[in-house]
Amino acid sequence: MKLVNRHTFAWLIVIVISFLAIEGLVSVGILDVFYEMALVQIGINIILGIGLNLIIGVSGQFSLGHAGFMAIGAYSVGIVYLDNPTVTGFFLGVLLGLVLSGVVALLIGIPTLRLKGDYLAIATLGVSEIIRIAITNMKITNGAAGISGIPLFDAIPMRQLVFIFVVIVTIIVVNYVRSSDGRATLSIRENEIAAESMGINTTKYKVMAFVIGAMTASIAGGLYASYFNTIVPTNFNFMKSVDILIIVVFGGIGSFTGTFVAALVLGILNTLLQDVSDLRMIIYSLALIIIMIFKPSGLLGTKEFSFSKLFSKKIKKAKKGGSTDGSVRN
Amino acid sequence: MALLEIKSLTKNFGGLAAVSNVDLYLEEQELVGLIGPNGAGKTTLFNLLTGVYEPSEGEVNFQGERLNGKKPFVIANKGLSRTFQNIRLFRELTVLDNVLIAMNNRYKEGLFTSILRLPKFYKVEASMKEEALSLLQIFELDGKNEELAKNLSYGEQRRLEIVRALATKPKILFLDEPAAGMNPQETADLTALIRKIQKEFAITVLLIEHDMSLVMDVCERIYVLEYGQLIAHGTPDEIKVNPKVIQAYLGGEV
Numbered sequence: 001m002k003l004v005n006r007h008t009f010a011w012l013i014v015i016v017i018s019f020l021a022i023e024g025l026v027s028v029g030i031l032d033v034f035y036e037m038a039l040v041q042i043g044i045n046i047i048l049g050i051g052l053n054l055i056i057g058v059s060g061q062f063s064l065g066h067a068g069f070m071a072i073g074a075y076s077v078g079i080v081y082l083d084n085p086t087v088t089g090f091f092l093g094v095l096l097g098l099v100l101s102g103v104v105a106l107l108i109g110i111p112t113l114r115l116k117g118d119y120l121a122i123a124t125l126g127v128s129e130i131i132r133i134a135i136t137n138m139k140i141t142n143g144a145a146g147i148s149g150i151p152l153f154d155a156i157p158m159r160q161l162v163f164i165f166v167v168i169v170t171i172i173v174v175n176y177v178r179s180s181d182g183r184a185t186l187s188i189r190e191n192e193i194a195a196e197s198m199g200i201n202t203t204k205y206k207v208m209a210f211v212i213g214a215m216t217a218s219i220a221g222g223l224y225a226s227y228f229n230t231i232v233p234t235n236f237n238f239m240k241s242v243d244i245l246i247i248v249v250f251g252g253i254g255s256f257t258g259t260f261v262a263a264l265v266l267g268i269l270n271t272l273l274q275d276v277s278d279l280r281m282i283i284y285s286l287a288l289i290i291i292m293i294f295k296p297s298g299l300l301g302t303k304e305f306s307f308s309k310l311f312s313k314k315i316k317k318a319k320k321g322g323s324t325d326g327s328v329r330n
Numbered sequence: 331m332a333l334l335e336i337k338s339l340t341k342n343f344g345g346l347a348a349v350s351n352v353d354l355y356l357e358e359q360e361l362v363g364l365i366g367p368n369g370a371g372k373t374t375l376f377n378l379l380t381g382v383y384e385p386s387e388g389e390v391n392f393q394g395e396r397l398n399g400k401k402p403f404v405i406a407n408k409g410l411s412r413t414f415q416n417i418r419l420f421r422e423l424t425v426l427d428n429v430l431i432a433m434n435n436r437y438k439e440g441l442f443t444s445i446l447r448l449p450k451f452y453k454v455e456a457s458m459k460e461e462a463l464s465l466l467q468i469f470e471l472d473g474k475n476e477e478l479a480k481n482l483s484y485g486e487q488r489r490l491e492i493v494r495a496l497a498t499k500p501k502i503l504f505l506d507e508p509a510a511g512m513n514p515q516e517t518a519d520l521t522a523l524i525r526k527i528q529k530e531f532a533i534t535v536l537l538i539e540h541d542m543s544l545v546m547d548v549c550e551r552i553y554v555l556e557y558g559q560l561i562a563h564g565t566p567d568e569i570k571v572n573p574k575v576i577q578a579y580l581g582g583e584v
């Protein structure tokens with residue numbers, strides 16, 4: 001129990017320090033508006049990557065439709081927040097996005113998650129395209145012209161709001177994965193037949209992962225809508241899903257630490273290359289190709305950074321150093 | 331009434347009847363053998379009993395309830411558990427996690443309890459872990475609980491398969507060639523273990539095994555399959571001298 005408190009505490013310190021570091025850099029002017037924008041985008045990408053990693057890396061179901069759920073969240077906030085430009089309006093929009101994306105994911109997850117591999121990828125891609133085309137053709141979403149003039153959330157700076165959501169989403173997803181339900185979900189990725197034979201309702205856990213992933217994507221969409229003020233259906237096309245997929249693959253499928261690192265590295269790379277926009281896509285693609293050649297499992301593979309492991313290693317070391325006769329075996 | 335009763339069970343793969351018209355029963359706390367040459371349909375029979383395949387014809391009744399057409403996880407949660415001939419562990423997960431996963435149905439943490447890490451979460455995790463470790467200890471795997479399943483030796487992987495199956499708290503345990511690939515010493519140890527768990531957990535065991543000395547040694551009754559059909563059923567002593575069995579194993583005329 002003590003160990004638990006200790007590593008929770010360590011994480012709390014990490015969160016507070018990162019928050020203060022960002023705020024410090026902003027207040028001394030190192031993080032100007034330009035970099036702050038990059039930071040917000042990185043935060044949104046982390047949320048998207050975490051959710052997709054839950055679907056792909058933990059439950060082992062290949063989804064190519066993440067942008068569709070992001071669109072649902074973006075348009076929910078866009079429409080509701082524009083109509084009711086208050087803090088309540090914003091959160092009502094987020095709530096609507098959560099409900100809608102959750103329901104859509106549930107309805108399409110149950111039939112499509114029976115499919116395997118490529119078939120599932122194509123089905124999820126199809127679903128996100130249907131969502132996009134529906135949005136393009138609906139009146140309430142203002143068709144292809146999209147929605148503009150969405151208010152910028154200003155009760156606290158956007159970078160702080162995004163930061164808070166990154167923390168919340170990460171805690172929810174990581175705690176879910178490290179629970180009995182999460183282990184059951186992992187077992188599907190590992191061996192579906194064995195999982196079923198050990199009493200795991202694989203359909204239920206696949207759908208759960210899909211729904212949670214979809215809901216987190218809708219949060220990212222809501223933040224995106226408020227930050228960029230304008231949304232059009234093409235923001236949420238197939239390429240957006242691929243962008244998110246790249247973050248997950250680059251960081252290591254199944255590693256949430258990897259998703260963080262990848263979103264940061266790719267975000268920074270993107271920002272630094274902004275000035276050489278011609279070369280940007282080439283260098284970006286090269287970086288991906290190189291990592292895929294030399295480390296096909298992604299930057300971190302399936303490894304996770306964990307304070308509890310770090311602590312228990314230290315304890316072991318201390319014990320070994322302290323008493324050499326205690327651990328002798330024949 | 332028997333614990334498990336199988337009536338004229340048949341499974342066709344295209345033109346091939348992998349299991350054909352099999353009648354079989356298992357009483358409570360019995361240790362029964364299922365033998366037969368390669369391709370006789372033993373594994374297919376296990377797959378039918380655990381819901382991996384749906385029977386083409388026939389009935390499977392467990393405690394008077396029909397199991398045909400039920401999903402594998404439903405059947406598992408009713409108390410029928412198994413190991414796999416071609417080991418199917420959760421390879422990239424730890425030994426401990428492999429066992430904990432099999433306990434998922436019996437311990438409920440609750441979604442919000444685990445996301446919010448309420449005290450109940452830690453309590454349930456601790457008791458799950460305790461039970462898992464005590465199971466691992468029986469099979470001398472407790473020193474390896476943080477190891478990834480894929481890094482275990484072959485014999486250890488086979489033992490972990492049994493621990494994982496036991497972790498579902500089964501009433502019937504189906505073991506598909508648990509000693510395959512083990513050396514004589516490991517096989518002897520395993521034989522003792524199978525006896526021990528059958529007694530200690532008061533379960534029924536149906537054992538597929540090619541190692542005749544193991545089967546003859548531990549089983550109270552033995553069924554013999556050949557080309558999908560039951561050709562004999564009886565005590566080890568009866569099976570040993572059964573001409574049909576001798577013919578099936580040695581080939582040619584008796």
Ligand SMILES: Nc1ncnc2c1ncn2[C@@H]1O[C@H](COP(=O)(O)OP(=O)(O)OP(=O)(O)O)[C@@H](O)[C@H]1O
Nearest residue numbers: 343346348366367368369370371372373374375415
């Ligand atoms: N999914 C399947 N599709 C088609 N044929 C199958 C399938 N599963 C098994 N068979 C066939 O059914 C027959 C019985 O196979 P099974 O695996 O049950 O034999 P077994 O008695 O377990 O053999 P072994 O001792 O080699 O494990 C074999 O001829 C096999 O090729």
Ligand SMILES: [Mg+2]
Nearest residue numbers: 372373374415
């Ligand atoms: Mg077999």
